[in-house]
Amino acid sequence: MNRKFVTRVISIGGLFTLWFVVTKYQLVNPLFLPPPKDVWEGAVDLIQAGELREHIAASLWRMFMGFVVGSVTGVVIGILMGQFRLFHAAVGPLVEIIRPIPGLAWIPVALIWFGIEDASKVFIISMGVFIAVVTNTFVGVRSLDPVLVRAARSLGANHRDIFFRVVLPGSLPYIFTGFRLGVQVSFALLVAAELVGSTSGLGFLIQDARNYFRGDLVILGMAVIGALGFSITRLVEIVDRWLLRWQPTSREGTFY
Amino acid sequence: MTVSLQVNGVSKEFVDRRSKSTVRALDEINLEVQKGEVICILGPSGCGKSTLLNIVAGFLPPSGGEVRVDGRPVVEPGPDRGFVFQEFALFPWRTVLQNIEFGPVLKGMEKGDRHARARELIQRIHLTGFEDKFPFELSGGMKQRVGIARALANDPEVLLMDEPFGALDAQTRRVMQEELLKLLGETQKTVLFVTHAIDEAIVLADRVMIMTARPGQVKALLGVDLPRPRERTSPEFNELYRTMDDLIRVEVEKSLEVQDSGAAASGEGA
Amino acid sequence: MQTQSVSGRLGISTISVAGFVVLWQLCATLELVDPLILPSPWMTIQSGIRRSEGGELLHHIIASVVRITEGFFLGSVLGILIGLLMGQVRIIGEALEPIVDILRQIPEVAWIPLAILMFQMGEGSKVFIITYGALFPAIICTFDGVRMTDPAIIRAARSLGAGRGQLFWRVTLPATLPHIMTGLWIGLGYAFRGLIAAELAGAQEGIGFMIMLAREDNLTADAFMGMALIGVIGFIAIYGLGAVRNRVLRWHESTQE
Numbered sequence: 001m002n003r004k005f006v007t008r009v010i011s012i013g014g015l016f017t018l019w020f021v022v023t024k025y026q027l028v029n030p031l032f033l034p035p036p037k038d039v040w041e042g043a044v045d046l047i048q049a050g051e052l053r054e055h056i057a058a059s060l061w062r063m064f065m066g067f068v069v070g071s072v073t074g075v076v077i078g079i080l081m082g083q084f085r086l087f088h089a090a091v092g093p094l095v096e097i098i099r100p101i102p103g104l105a106w107i108p109v110a111l112i113w114f115g116i117e118d119a120s121k122v123f124i125i126s127m128g129v130f131i132a133v134v135t136n137t138f139v140g141v142r143s144l145d146p147v148l149v150r151a152a153r154s155l156g157a158n159h160r161d162i163f164f165r166v167v168l169p170g171s172l173p174y175i176f177t178g179f180r181l182g183v184q185v186s187f188a189l190l191v192a193a194e195l196v197g198s199t200s201g202l203g204f205l206i207q208d209a210r211n212y213f214r215g216d217l218v219i220l221g222m223a224v225i226g227a228l229g230f231s232i233t234r235l236v237e238i239v240d241r242w243l244l245r246w247q248p249t250s251r252e253g254t255f256y
Numbered sequence: 257m258t259v260s261l262q263v264n265g266v267s268k269e270f271v272d273r274r275s276k277s278t279v280r281a282l283d284e285i286n287l288e289v290q291k292g293e294v295i296c297i298l299g300p301s302g303c304g305k306s307t308l309l310n311i312v313a314g315f316l317p318p319s320g321g322e323v324r325v326d327g328r329p330v331v332e333p334g335p336d337r338g339f340v341f342q343e344f345a346l347f348p349w350r351t352v353l354q355n356i357e358f359g360p361v362l363k364g365m366e367k368g369d370r371h372a373r374a375r376e377l378i379q380r381i382h383l384t385g386f387e388d389k390f391p392f393e394l395s396g397g398m399k400q401r402v403g404i405a406r407a408l409a410n411d412p413e414v415l416l417m418d419e420p421f422g423a424l425d426a427q428t429r430r431v432m433q434e435e436l437l438k439l440l441g442e443t444q445k446t447v448l449f450v451t452h453a454i455d456e457a458i459v460l461a462d463r464v465m466i467m468t469a470r471p472g473q474v475k476a477l478l479g480v481d482l483p484r485p486r487e488r489t490s491p492e493f494n495e496l497y498r499t500m501d502d503l504i505r506v507e508v509e510k511s512l513e514v515q516d517s518g519a520a521a522s523g524e525g526a
Numbered sequence: 527m528q529t530q531s532v533s534g535r536l537g538i539s540t541i542s543v544a545g546f547v548v549l550w551q552l553c554a555t556l557e558l559v560d561p562l563i564l565p566s567p568w569m570t571i572q573s574g575i576r577r578s579e580g581g582e583l584l585h586h587i588i589a590s591v592v593r594i595t596e597g598f599f600l601g602s603v604l605g606i607l608i609g610l611l612m613g614q615v616r617i618i619g620e621a622l623e624p625i626v627d628i629l630r631q632i633p634e635v636a637w638i639p640l641a642i643l644m645f646q647m648g649e650g651s652k653v654f655i656i657t658y659g660a661l662f663p664a665i666i667c668t669f670d671g672v673r674m675t676d677p678a679i680i681r682a683a684r685s686l687g688a689g690r691g692q693l694f695w696r697v698t699l700p701a702t703l704p705h706i707m708t709g710l711w712i713g714l715g716y717a718f719r720g721l722i723a724a725e726l727a728g729a730q731e732g733i734g735f736m737i738m739l740a741r742e743d744n745l746t747a748d749a750f751m752g753m754a755l756i757g758v759i760g761f762i763a764i765y766g767l768g769a770v771r772n773r774v775l776r777w778h779e780s781t782q783e
Contacts, residue, residue, distance in 0.1 A: 007620040015625055032643040089535035090542040097543070100764070101757040102715075104635075104722040105734075108741035108749045113563060150315055151345040155359040155410060156335035165358075169349040188633035192723040195638055196738070203636070207727070210639035218639050226631035246349040248392035 034216040042216040051205075055221075056228065058200040062118055063190055063232070066125025070182060073126070074133025075175055081134070082141025083167070095134060103128035103189045111197050121193045121201070128189045129182035133175065140174025141167060173247060176240045183236050187229045202228070260446040261289040261312070261414050265321035268307055280471035281307050284321070287465065287474070289414075294440065294447040296457035298500065299467030299475075300508040305450045308472070309418050312448060313339050326413050335359055338407030342419040344399040346391040352378065352402050353387040359410035370409075377405040380439060397428040404436065408443065417449045421456070433459050437484070454500050458493060459486050466503050469511035476503055565747035570754065573747040577736075583755075589731040590721060591759065593649070597656025598717045602710050604657070605664025609709070612665070613672025613702075614694065626665055634659035634720040638727045652724040652732075659716030664709040671705025672698060704778050707771045714767055718760055733759075 016036065022028050023035035046052040077095075081088040106127055107120075114120035144167060152166045194203025202225050209217035268282040281304040289295050297305045310316045312323050314333040323330040325337060333339075346355050353374050360370035378384055381401040391399055400420055407415060421429045433456060440447060451457055457464045458480055466476045478500070482492055547567055553559045554566030561569060577583040612619035612626075634655050645651040675698055683697045725734025733752050740748035 004620070008624045011621045011624045012628070014621075029644075032640055085535060086538060089538040093539045093543045094546060097757075100761045101753055102719055102722055102760060104719055104726065105737070105753045105756045107726060108737045109746070109753065111741055112744070112746055112749065145345070147341055147343055147345040148347060150313075150333070151339065151341060151347070151406075152358070153315070153333035154313055154335075154337065154339035154416075155406070156362045161362055165362075166347070169347070172349070188635050188719065191633060192635040192638075192719075192726070195635065195723070196726045206636065206639045210643055213643070215640070215643055218643065222632050222636050222640065225633070225636045226628070229633065230631045244349075246351075246390040246392070 030215070031213060032215045032218075034219070038216040039219050042214070043220050046217065046220065052224070055200060055202050055205045056224065058118075059190060059194065059202045059228070062121040062201065063125060063187065065118070066122045066186060066190070067129050067179075067183065069122065070126030070129025070186070071133050071179060074130045074178065074182070075137050078134040078137025078175075078178075079141055079167070079171070081138045082171070083163075088138075095131075098127075099131055099135070103131070103185065104192050107193050107196050110193070116197050116199065121190060121198070124189050124193045125186040128186035129179075132182035132185060133178035136174045136178030136181070137171060140171030143174070144170040173244055176236075176244060180233065180236050180240065183232055184229075187232060191225055258291045259288055260291040260293070260326060261287075261448070262324040263287040263308070263312065263321070264324070266308065266311055266318045266323060267320040268304065268311060268316065269319045282311075282318075283471040283473045285472070285474060287477075289446055289448065291446055292444040293462045294449060294460055296449045296451055296461035296464045297467065298451060298454060298457050298464055298504060299472065300469050300504065300511045301452065302511055303467045303469055303507065304472030305467055306418055309416050309448060309450050312414070313337055313416050335363070335410040336413045338410055338412035338415045340400070340403050340407050340415065340417040340420045342422045344391070344396075344403045344423075346399055346402055346406070348391050351388045351390055352383060352394070355391070355402055356405045356409050358406060363410075373409060374405075377409055380442070381405050381435070395428075396424050397432055400424065400432060401435070404439065408439070408445075412445070414446045414448065417447065419450055419452065422451070429453075429456070434485075436460065454497055454504070455488060455493075457500070458482070458496055459488070464500065466500060467507070469507045475507065562744055562746055565750055569747040570750045573745070574751045574755075577748065577751070583736075586731055586733050586736045587755070587759070590725065590733045593652050593732065594656055594717060594721045594763070597653045597721070598660045598714060600653070601657035601660025601717060602664050602713060605661045605709065605713065606668050606706055608661075609665045609668025609706075610672060610699075610702075612669045614698075619669065623669075626662065626669075630662040630666065634716055635723040638724055641724070642728055647728050647730070652721065652729065655720040655724040656717045659718075659720035660710075660713035663712035663716060664706070667705045667709025667712070668702060671702035671709075674705070675701045704775055707775060710767060711771070714763060718763065722756060 019033070019036055023030060023033060043052075077091060081091060081095075103124055106124055110120040110123045114123055148166055148170060149162055152162050157165065190201070191203040194201035195207045196203075198204040202221055206218045206221035206225075209215075209221060263285055266282060266285045267280070270279045270281055271277075272279050285308060287295070297308065299305045307316065311318050312325075312330065314330050314337070330337075347358065350358065353371070356374040356377055357365075357370045360373060365373075375387070378387060381404065383398060383401060383405075386394065386398065391402070394402070400423075403420070421432050424432060437460065447460075449457075449460060461480050464478045464480060465474060466478070467473065468475045478496070480486075480496065482490070482496070487493060550564070551566045551568060553564060554561050554569065565573075574583065608622070612622050637655055637658055638651070641651040641654045645654060679701065680693065680697055683693055688696065721732075722734045725732040726738045729735040733755055737749045737752035737756075740746070740752065
């Protein structure tokens with residue numbers, strides 16, 4: 001741990017020193033790489049004005065709403081597809097048609113449908129989350145070991161018991177993989193959607209700063225986006241690890 | 257003595273998906289098991305011994321004939337027939353205690369009662385202190401102890417065991433056989449035990465049913481009249497072993513011939 | 527019985543998709559929904575035909591394809607090289623890992639404003655975003671792959687007389703290949719995302735630009751057509767990379783399905 005910690009400090013410290021030196025001697029155009037001091041002062045201004053908090057709140061709220069809508073529909077449809085072959089035959093192809101279209105390509109249409117306010121972003125995010133969750137949920141239900149269903153039946157379980165006590169907990173690891181991937185994907189979607197058409201949010205913040213040639217605020221916004229994305233993924237991971245503590249090791253995600 | 261389990265003329269046919277032909281897996285199996293009796297089923301692989309067990313459990317419907325447990329015909333799986341799986345089939349998201357009390361929970365038994373029952377069983381399978389462990393934290397032998405306790409928690413009429421120790425190493429197997437005998441001595445359960453190990457059958461069984469190669473028929477039903485605990489090195493044990501080995505070997509060779517000719521007939525490898 | 531139900535399910539799938547398209551068309555024909563909100567499938571196709579005239583559509587397609595090819599190639603090659611270097615030279619690995627860990631948290635789309643500041647609206651900003659998207663998955667997966675190489679096969683190769691160079695070319699690199707392919711796989715998705723976002727945010731050509739323009743002019747049918755086109759191009763790219771993977775990794779269990 002010690003060695004790792006030390007190299008970590010040295011390497012990150014080195015990066016900041018480099019930034020400091022490069023900007024001090026103006027080796028790079030200060031328009032897009034302002035000195036650390038400028039970024040720091042920009043941050044202080046933005047926090048004091050309460051603006052940063054507003055943008056973060058706007059982004060988080062959209063993220064949350066989109067996640068709820070996308071994950072609920074994804075889990076329900078994924079389970080139905082996994083449990084009923086007929087439903088899968090009917091709905092599966094429609095999901096397959098939507099899947100190759102990247103969530104981002106929906107942005108212009110979402111803007112036409114839902115306007116420039118929150119609804120269009122919620123739609124985009126829920127789309128990204130839905131695709132990740134529906135696929136993984138379906139795979140989870142299908143890959144459930146049939147011997148567990150037989151075991152439950154021999155212990156006296158009826159259809160209801162099997163669904164709630166076997167199928168649902170059994171596909172939970174996959175559902176959570178879907179949540180994790182969905183959150184990762186849709187956070188980037190959100191930033192892009194806010195960049196392209198919005199009047200608030202972190203994506204808007206960096207785009208707006210760019211319009212005023214405020215490189216310091218652009219970099220600040222990027223840092224906040226990175227930190228927020230990291231925290232959200234971490235949060236999902238923590239919940240995931242607690243709920244799935246019956247699993248021997250960490251799982252790899254299914255990338256589609 | 258009361259009859260606990262009746263298998264009356266049970267047959268099973270499958271449709272082979274590739275050749276579209278009907279395969280007869282079981283042919284007119286008859287068996288009557290007394291309450292508290294331990295029957296081991298021996299046979300070459302593919303003879304349908306697991307199929308028979310699955311029919312008794314109600315996982316598969318028979319193509320002909322019927323199974324009765326305690327006089328009632330079997331139509332679907334139920335808690336009167338506890339099943340122990342070779343692959344353990346523990347619910348990975350439930351702790352040892354929660355796995356064992358699964359059946360009682362489904363029955364709606366009160367928390368205090370089912371905890372008490374589960375704890376008693378945990379004590380009898382020597383897993384005290386492991387109540388809150390998840391299956392992945394247990395060794396194979398421990399997992400199967402939980403599997404047996406989970407089946408017993410429903411207090412079933414019959415215990416169906418499908419090569420339950422097949423996935424365990426030789427030492428653990430021996431220990432598990434001894435523990436199972438002790439448990440059965442205490443509970444007086446009727447047991448149908450599928451295995452391909454002859455010595456396991458002789459150690460455990462009151463009677464051993466030997467099956468033919470496909471289509472599976474009853475080739476022989478031999479009583480094991482040796483005093484317990486049975487000594488693997490005794491002459492009587494070995495005598496019985498040799499008898500059964502001879503009976504089975506013929507069937508294994510037959511099943512291999514069938515496979516060879518089948519492969520030749522289809523004209524290509526896998 | 528089994529085969530019947532399979533063909534039955536196929537029938538249901540066909541009916542479901544066809545029904546969906548018919549319903550969609552009906553909505554427009556019967557004017558249940560404003561075509562500005564939901565253009566009919568036929569209008570979408572028509573818009574494709576109209577835009578093809580004079581080679582306009584082809585022009586946008588080529589612009590996008592060239593960008594994604596350049597950026598994906600650049601990002602992948604750079605990422606694999608950096609990943610291999612980090613895996614082979616311990617000091618480089620330890621020094622770069624924390625920096626990679628920080629930079630990978632920032633999605634490539636968040637770089638768009640800065641990229642535009644750096645390169646203005648030119649090609650540079652798009653290729654930069656796409657490269658960035660492909661870069662980090664390639665680095666991380668390659669690095670992981672090198673570190674996760676089974677020590678037993680390295681020992682086996684050494685006992686068979688492999689030297690340092692041989693060890694790298696004949697053992698480490700092939701053993702890392704499945705991980706590299708995974709990195710490219712994920713990277714392709716990010717690169718694609720970067721392409722569209724960059725074109726949406728500011729470009730003069732490309733499919734993303736075309737649908738953004740359509741949106742501003744309220745030409746919903748054109749936006750739909752562009753979306754479908756993006757889906758098709760993405761599908762082809764994924765299929766192509768899958769074919770490469772199956773060829774390169776034909777010894778690996780991941781391709782034995």
